[in-house]
Amino acid sequence: MAFSIERRDPGYLLFTIERSEKRNAINYDVMEGLSQALEKASEPEIKALVITGSGESAFCSGGDLSVFHLLHTKEDAYPMLSKMSNILYSLLTLPIPTIALMNGPAVGGGCELAVACDFRLARKGVKAGFVQGKQAITTGWGGGSILVEKFPSPFAMKLLMEADLETAEYLFKTGFINHLFDGDSLQQCGDYLEKMLSNDLEVLKSYKRIWINKWKQAGLRERIEEEVKNCAILWESDAHHQYVKNFIKKNTR
Ligand SMILES: CC[C@H](C(=O)O)C(=O)SCCNC(=O)CCNC(=O)[C@H](O)C(C)(C)COP(=O)(O)OP(=O)(O)OC[C@H]1O[C@@H](n2cnc3c(N)ncnc32)[C@H](O)[C@@H]1OP(=O)(O)O
Numbered sequence: 001m002a003f004s005i006e007r008r009d010p011g012y013l014l015f016t017i018e019r020s021e022k023r024n025a026i027n028y029d030v031m032e033g034l035s036q037a038l039e040k041a042s043e044p045e046i047k048a049l050v051i052t053g054s055g056e057s058a059f060c061s062g063g064d065l066s067v068f069h070l071l072h073t074k075e076d077a078y079p080m081l082s083k084m085s086n087i088l089y090s091l092l093t094l095p096i097p098t099i100a101l102m103n104g105p106a107v108g109g110g111c112e113l114a115v116a117c118d119f120r121l122a123r124k125g126v127k128a129g130f131v132q133g134k135q136a137i138t139t140g141w142g143g144g145s146i147l148v149e150k151f152p153s154p155f156a157m158k159l160l161m162e163a164d165l166e167t168a169e170y171l172f173k174t175g176f177i178n179h180l181f182d183g184d185s186l187q188q189c190g191d192y193l194e195k196m197l198s199n200d201l202e203v204l205k206s207y208k209r210i211w212i213n214k215w216k217q218a219g220l221r222e223r224i225e226e227e228v229k230n231c232a233i234l235w236e237s238d239a240h241h242q243y244v245k246n247f248i249k250k251n252t253r
Pocket residue numbers: 021022023025057058060061062063064065066068105107108109110131132135138139140141251252
């Protein structure tokens with residue numbers, strides 16, 4: 001199974017990408033799992049959704065290059081990008097708090113998954129970065145538009161345009177990461193959530209609606225659609241296909 005979904009105390013749903021052998025890369029099975037978790041998160045008494053990766057080698061390494069390298073044209077790429085952008089928008093606007101529990105590196109689309117959550121908790125020493133720019137594409141699941149909406153422009157623009165892996169400590173200092181931890185990630189997550197989840201579900205939902213309304217008024221869904229279309233156009237470039245080919249070659253020796 002590419003994912004697991006379980007209820008945890010104190011009253012949250014835990015979604016885990018179970019593909020550590022592929023550094024928790026997102027394929028269509030993981031997308032299906034995320035959709036199921038977003039459905040289940042509306043069940044009674046669930047007050048938060050936590051997303052994490054299995055093992056310690058990665059939170060999420062973004063799109064599964066061994067699958068998505070088969071997408072060549074913008075017509076090929078757009079459906080996959082659009083599908084995942086819809087999932088990330090549903091995650092962003094989930095009416096309860098959401099947490100990216102970054103147990104390891106978050107790379108490319110892995111950072112897009114993390115930024116769509118309300119909070120980011122990261123293990124000390126991990127690295128994270130919107131590396132798409134180094135692959136001649138941009139974010140393509142909506143993560144760039146969400147980053148720009150949530151964080152100050154100079155920081156967000158630098159992060160996207162440099163397309164580098166940054167340290168968790170730098171990202172904590174700049175506010176992208178809300179809490180650094182070592183030791184047991186689920187214990188740390190439970191501690192972080194305890195006070196919030198001791199309050200009434202309807203209170204949490206009412207407060208989250210303030211942000212959802214803000215994002216709706218800001219036309220964030222339309223901005224994400226623009227990002228998806230632009231990424232699909234860049235996807236066709238020889239430079240992008242060359243990067244992916246090199247990655248596949250390096251990893252199939
Ligand atoms: C719109 C989103 C966009 C898209 O969908 O294209 C993106 O997400 S672009 C970004 C795509 N992701 C990457 O470029 C990350 C590639 N992976 C890495 O940089 C590293 O694997 C890293 C830093 C995540 C972890 O490095 P580490 O040295 O710990 O592991 P290895 O590189 O040796 O990889 C181990 C194993 O996992 C496979 N792997 C890793 N990442 C991916 C991936 N994204 N897709 C498919 N497979 C991945 C790698 O091939 C190795 O497999 P093996 O069979 O053992 O050779």
